[in-house]
Amino acid sequence: MKFDLVTKDPASKARAGVVTTDHGAIQTPIFMPVGTVGTVKGVHQRELKQEINPDIILGNTYHLYLRPQLDVLEQAGGLHKFMNWDRPILTDSGGYQVYSLSANRKIKEEGVKFKSHIDGSYHFFSPESVMEIQRTIGADIIMAFDECTPYPCDYRYAKRSMHMTHRWLDRCISHLDKLPYKYGYSQAFFPIVQGSTYTDLRKESAEYIANAGAVGNAIGGLSVGEPAEEMYAMTDVVCSILPEDKPRYLMGVGTPINILENIALGVDMFDCVMPTRNARNGMLFTANGTINIKNKKWEADFSPIDEMGITFVDTEYSKAYLRHLFAANEFLGKQIATIHNLGFYMWLVRQAREHIIAGDFYAWKEKMVKQMSQRL
Incomplete structure (x- = not known):
């Protein structure tokens, strides 16, 4: 994957660029329709391509892992072939679903044990297993495994969680280096900035993520109930630190107004x-x-x-x-x-x-x- 910065707006931090993947080019800023289980709800792929015409869509690791399960996806040749979609796909790591399953999961340093919302069975996600799962799903852009903190969030908890997310990132990178591509095309890896709504934590996390040297970077843990002004403040802080020559993805955002305001702060990619x-x-x-x-x-x-x-x-x-x-x-x-x-x-x-x-x-x-x- 590569990112070319085309131009910047003179009166804001907004930028236009092009992300190039093995499944095609993505003109930024871009919104990614959410196709959680290999489908954008209620929309045929033909309508999606011909009418809505997105450059990229999003799939979800947690949901695809549970259904249709990895053996089916691997037999199909990956998610692209399974759902008959020949453009880029991004998969999130399941970190947000772990957050949303707060009553049915237990987080430890090793990873997260959680109960399936489908049948109540127990499963375990670690940074290593999530990298393996995303290799099998076969998206063009895959995400690091992180913990998404709630809002409001105690400072001490947010700090502990952020440092664990950083340690998990190191494990993701180390394990991913050992895993060959499965379907004849490459995958780009994005780490995720955390730190809740605390400026010092966001700065620390953004610096850690920037130093990881990935081809793109994401901002997580926002759009979880905080006021829009706090979202914008944290995004501004993070975008001032993340490298300018790499795409920035703000996860789970948002309303049309949220999207325009965050584009003005330097964000390139969105999903919601x-x-x-x-x-x-x-x-x-x-x-x-x-x-x-x-x-x-x-x-x-x-x-x-x-x-x-x-x-x-x-x-x-x-x-x-x-x-x-x-x-x-x-x-x-x-x-x-x-x-x-x-x-x-x-x-x-x-x-x-x-x-x-x-x-x-x-x-x-x-x-x-x-x-x-x-x-x-």
Whole structure:
């Protein structure tokens, strides 16, 4: 993998670049639709490619390990072939799922013992086993195994957890060096900055991660309930330390406004379940604000879902029809909303890239943040 920095915005820290992998190029800034178990919920791969058209999607190590399990993925030739996706994939390491399973897991220096949410069986993740699992899944970009701390988090706990994440990183790197690639193409490895919302810990962690010399770096442990201002402050601190010539990935973020604000701070890559999860609950993101399509005000509104939208659903269906589908609990409504939201997120980051290259990103970002803050 390599990263080419194309240009920077003169009024912010935003940048446009290109990440090149064996499965194709990724133009940054980029949003990665979340395909947790080898599928972006409710979207066919054909629709994903032709309508939403992301350069890269995300899969989840924890979920893919449990289902369909590693032997099936290996027999298929890796996740790309299993799900018929020929563009780049990134897998997270399962650290966030370990965090979210707080009632069903036990963290020790050796790794994490956890109970499956599917059948209650017990499993163990270590830095070494997670590297082996991600080799078998076969994503283009794989993540270090870390602990994602909750918010709020006691300083002493955050510090202990951060140092353990650093020790786990060293073990990941050492073990990964011993593991050959499985499917004839390379994998890039990203370590993860932790440190909760403590500036000194974030600085220490960012320096440790920068010194690891990986081809890209990630920022974890944010978007876990902290105020947006604290997220932005921590991102700013970390981006000022992480190398400029390598891509920066802010994990699990976020709303359209979060994404634009963090692009302005120097982040290149994002993922979040929000566009798909909120779509299934009837919330549509648009350039002019958010729409709760379940509201009665849309009952007889026969205008297109989004005249500015980039996908076929935006102009082929009306707001009234989409509201009807939700009222009737028809799954098609959730599919239409999902395609719309993902299309909007892709439009947003691609517009951001165009404005960075044009040199007017900051002014455009300020205007978009005001517009998108409205509830329609």
